[in-house]
Amino acid sequence: MRVEFSPDEFKVALATSVVVFGFDGENLKTLVAQKKGQPYEGAWIIPSCVVKADENPEHVAKELLVRATGQTDWLLEKLNVFADPYRNPVGRVVNIAYYCTVRLDDTLANNLQREGYSWVPASDVPILAYDHNEIMEYARERLKRRVKRRPIGFSLLPAEFTLNNIQRLYECALGKRFDKRNFRRKLLKSQLLIETDHFIRSSERAKRPSRLYKFNEKKYRTLSLRGYDFVYQ
């Protein structure tokens, strides 16, 4: 068991990647970028950044998102480290990956487009450079677990949403279908939703408008404190 470091052991570089998930009302999306410069020029990658030896990877990841979107309130969660010796051809680079969820809206989409990012369906991610598909897969699993265990879904939805929206989101995130009646019953029983007086038409073809709900944050905080878990599986 050797835990002393000699100077020539400080030879590793750090990178950070952030998997961002968004939901457009229909499908779950994730953010990718196109790599400039060698190696892998033009290849798709997860938004990523070099971390210098004196930097905090989470800060660097946050700054990356702030620059890309102009938006400042990012709640990142550490995913894991990806550290295969030969994952990067230029040398030993250890990647510390994060993930987060975001409310997709037009301003955000436009800012990102200007910066060269694209949203792709989370269920159909292209081949990515390095080991980024592995990181993406890991993030996907984490999202599944989070969605099952707490009402994280709300961070992907607009402030007001329909029960159909949230059911669709859960179906995308977990990759299965739910019975409408059972889903609603369970969700409403949790008291995490507040019924509003607003209605919206889900599409051109839909005639009858559907009711909008909002997230009961106060209730959620109370439930969390008591160790409540949402659990939908």
Place this chain on the structure above:
Amino acid sequence: MRVEFSPDEFKVALATSVVVFGFDGENLKTLVAQKKGQPYEGAWIIPSCVVKADENPEHVAKELLVRATGQTDWLLEKLNVFADPYRNPVGRVVNIAYYCTVRLDDTLANNLQREGYSWVPASDVPILAYDHNEIMEYARERLKRRVKRRPIGFSLLPAEFTLNNIQRLYECALGKRFDKRNFRRKLLKSQLLIETDHFIRSSERAKRPSRLYKFNEKKYRTLSLRGYDFVYQ
């Protein structure tokens, strides 16, 4: 988004730590070591090791365990990375942590003692150097989740064990008590146990011997393949 590395960004060192859990039939234990040399001489730490820039951290972690115990079949699971910039006073050291479970027996205990390791109760870990208490806490949570979700408990038990053993193990790992009748019913229904014809007396004071069971690995493999989750919470 900068993903090009300049040579002077390869300045970070890697370490790996392995949290090892064992169960002695009564209590859940974890392995600690005493640090030699500065800094933190004599402090308790999680078994840890330097990872050179061309090494695979999981291999290094495995070798550490092989050296310490003489035992070679280690199934490590990556926990996470611990990468605060100032977690190590000698420079930027990024720690990639693993955990594993082991059947505690006398040979193992003796080998470890010779190497300067000690088992401490998992519920009462001393203050550790660096951010090792944080790593330990993280491992503890992971163990909880694993125990809930799959019959990982068996990897902590001897080949044959009593229902009281396994209940005690679950109670230690999850930090709560279970009703004996309900616990047994649930466990036996899962068909993951095979009843043997062997009996053992749990202690000097116990008069009636209790029946030994063994793990039904075949059944488990079938169930796993079908996406079965053990789930005890």
Place this chain on the structure above:
DNA sequence: ACAAAAGTGTTACACTTACACCCATGT
């Protein structure tokens, strides 16, 4: 009027929980 999606209840079954006594054995 019709097309489209919104919304709504009931029943059977499985699982969970709470609970207390007799049994087998060694001393």
Place this chain on the structure above:
DNA sequence: ACATGGGTGTAAGTGTAACACTTTTGT
């Protein structure tokens, strides 16, 4: 005989899953 932990069953309640029709609205 008694002390010790080993072992067992039942009933009430809760949650889950399967199932199809009516309502509202825009065109």
